[in-house]
Amino acid sequence: MNDKELLTAFEEVERFILYRNRKSHGNLFLLLGMYFFLIMIFSGFKDALSTIIPFSPSMVSGVMLLGFVLGYVVFVNAGFRSAYKTQAGRLEEKKKSIFRKKEIISYCAVLLIILCVSAMMYCLLVTFTFNFCIIFPLGIALINVTIFAVITRIYDEPHHHTELFWIGGGLFLSGIVISQIPPPSHHLAAAATFLILYSGAAYHVYRDANDMIREGVIEEFSRIFSSKSKLSNPVRLGIMILLKEKNGMIFSDIQNALHLTSGNLDSHLKHLEKDDYVHIKKILSKEGPRTAIYLTGNGEDELIRYLSKLRVGLSV
Structure with a gap:
């Protein structure tokens, strides 16, 4: 995307x-x-x-x-x-x-x-x-x-x-x-x-x-968001989409992209990490210590299922 x-x-x-x-x-x-x-x-x-x-x-x-x-x-x-x-x-x-x-x-x-x-x-x-x-x-x-x-x-x-x-x-x-x-x-x-x-x-x-939502496709979104998955939250879905597109991102980059506070983003990441959707890792860079976030295999599979439904809806 x-x-x-x-x-x-x-x-x-x-x-x-x-x-x-x-x-x-x-x-x-x-x-x-x-x-x-x-x-x-x-x-x-x-x-x-x-x-x-x-x-x-x-x-x-x-x-x-x-x-x-x-x-x-x-x-x-x-x-x-x-x-x-x-x-x-x-x-x-x-x-x-x-x-x-x-x-x-x-x-x-x-x-x-x-x-x-x-x-x-x-x-x-x-x-x-x-x-x-x-x-x-x-x-x-x-x-x-x-x-x-x-x-x-x-x-x-x-x-x-x-x-x-x-x-x-x-x-x-x-x-x-x-x-x-x-x-x-x-x-x-x-x-x-x-x-x-x-x-x-x-x-x-x-x-x-x-x-x-006259221009949207309700049937597809209804099936997607009727579950209890963490991805039913649009902010967490956005995090997963970014991680998929960028093949992992730094904490501050996600924060800036989604216009979130650090506390808000941290809360969402903890929920995703708990479900084994993301992996959080401390790394060293030229700017100093950074927090990197990556998609796990389980998270990528779950995201693909969601995005396939979204693409079907958006293509109609």
Whole structure:
């Protein structure tokens, strides 16, 4: 690979990771839409459903919550984690620390918002006997809008969270309309509203993700980066490509080529060395002691498998 092909490979790798992150956001919206849809249906027709489902309401609620958690782990969490590792892996140590703090703060803020609004909804339902079919959509709307406002304040760079604002606004307007619909039809209206708004947001995110990599080949990259190999990290893949092209390199040359800090590069090399992908050796040169890095046979075989997939994708 020449320099242009190398740059293109990096761009395709990072584009795929961003794509998978956006797809995870879409999966989350779809999962939430289905979960809230089932909640509204079950709450509105639990008496009729109890004759069909031979389980207690608490057990059914537990199964629904468990299904949501499993769906999150399988369809959402992997994309979020890969994007986080990629973003953090390319930052300098100081910026990486700030990025991690922002991530922790954002997750804590989201959890706190959900707990506070949930407690408020519970108090309104118990104390003032408000209709659940009206309070629940308005509460979820408040959660979405508040999370959007808080996340926007935490991060300096623009994030893809505008869907939360539109969902929240849609639920606020729908809550007003639903309040005018007589029972039990208002439960069906609320359930349909949740499904339509969240499915619409998921569709928008999926379309955005596909536009992001319209010129890439997702099928090939999906097979490549679904593994737990160290090469699924674009920085480590870049290190391996450089070592293959240059037949070994000095530590500082790799650092300059990939624009990494010494600590960041050292961390990636330790991971590669642990898997026997690279061999690190101290050498003497005219400039003094240097650290040289070479590909091992195992590392070269693994790299060839990856590059063959990349070349197939880039040639289409």
